Amino acid sequence: MEQKPIPGQDALVPPDADTARQYLAAADAVVERRDRTLDRRALAWLQITNAVVTAGYLVAFALVLRQGDVIASQVILFTFLVWGQLASGMAQRNGMQWRMSRSRWPLLLGGGIILAGAVILFGLVSLDTRLPVGMVLLPAALVLLGIGGYGVVQLIRASGDPHRPRPARVPLRGAPRWGTVLVGVVVAVMAMLGGAPDDVVRSTITLLVMLVLLAWIVAFNTEVGLPAIGASWRWPQIAAFFIAAGVQVALLLGAGALDDRGLSGVVGGVGMIALFVVVSFVPGRESRG
Numbered sequence: 001m002e003q004k005p006i007p008g009q010d011a012l013v014p015p016d017a018d019t020a021r022q023y024l025a026a027a028d029a030v031v032e033r034r035d036r037t038l039d040r041r042a043l044a045w046l047q048i049t050n051a052v053v054t055a056g057y058l059v060a061f062a063l064v065l066r067q068g069d070v071i072a073s074q075v076i077l078f079t080f081l082v083w084g085q086l087a088s089g090m091a092q093r094n095g096m097q098w099r100m101s102r103s104r105w106p107l108l109l110g111g112g113i114i115l116a117g118a119v120i121l122f123g124l125v126s127l128d129t130r131l132p133v134g135m136v137l138l139p140a141a142l143v144l145l146g147i148g149g150y151g152v153v154q155l156i157r158a159s160g161d162p163h164r165p166r167p168a169r170v171p172l173r174g175a176p177r178w179g180t181v182l183v184g185v186v187v188a189v190m191a192m193l194g195g196a197p198d199d200v201v202r203s204t205i206t207l208l209v210m211l212v213l214l215a216w217i218v219a220f221n222t223e224v225g226l227p228a229i230g231a232s233w234r235w236p237q238i239a240a241f242f243i244a245a246g247v248q249v250a251l252l253l254g255a256g257a258l259d260d261r262g263l264s265g266v267v268g269g270v271g272m273i274a275l276f277v278v279v280s281f282v283p284g285r286e287s288r289g
Helices: 017-037 040-066 070-093 102-127 133-160 175-194 199-218 226-231 235-253 261-279
Strands: none
Touching (some): 040 070, 070 175, 070 226, 070 235, 175 235, 175 261, 235 261
16 A cells, blocks of 8 residues: 655655564554454344343333332332343343444434433323323333334344354352352342332332342442343343342232232242352353453
């Protein structure tokens, strides 16, 4: 390639053949490391999963708000925040990069408009109980269209990418294992508190648990942080979280129909903890390097 002269500077001496080969080898190594670290297909699927989770959260959150159960809404909110932290670790594991480019602006702008509409609709259907219950699905549908649609676009763009080698499965030891169990304990305790019959005890202990959880979220950049735990998870641990979150929401929404909601919360919570103890012994994923 012919060099373009720079005023006041002498032309660079072309490298010899051996040096040029070393440059090319180094460039190939950089490309190989990028391919091993960045998995656009996995990131796209994670984007779609986040869209489904967010849509489900909006539906559950709107339903408990329509019931006037403030504590239940806080429980669902903090469970959603836990998932957000776990998902951020999964995204970092797959090489997520925040880069703004001109080609992304139309998609981001369109997605932002759709999400703004979803928030407005969410506020309306949550606070105005005169509206039909079925309208809680509208903001969820907009989220699926906005966030999920962007994930589908990313998946189509990544369809031509070569399949990346999967990280090796490694046993969860130390912080990832105990962190996995602790996630189950937190989700279970919040589910138990959501079904507790005594409102005073329920409010007090829920506040303490949420303060502990908030401190855990703040410690996101440590080995015991939720992103690090999420980065070590495979599908069994993720499935366990979704099962536990689903049971939690079912207990909160169905509290009025249960004969003994306190006992139901305890049984459900113990089951969640047992489930997370089991999956903590299932091999996780090795970090990409």
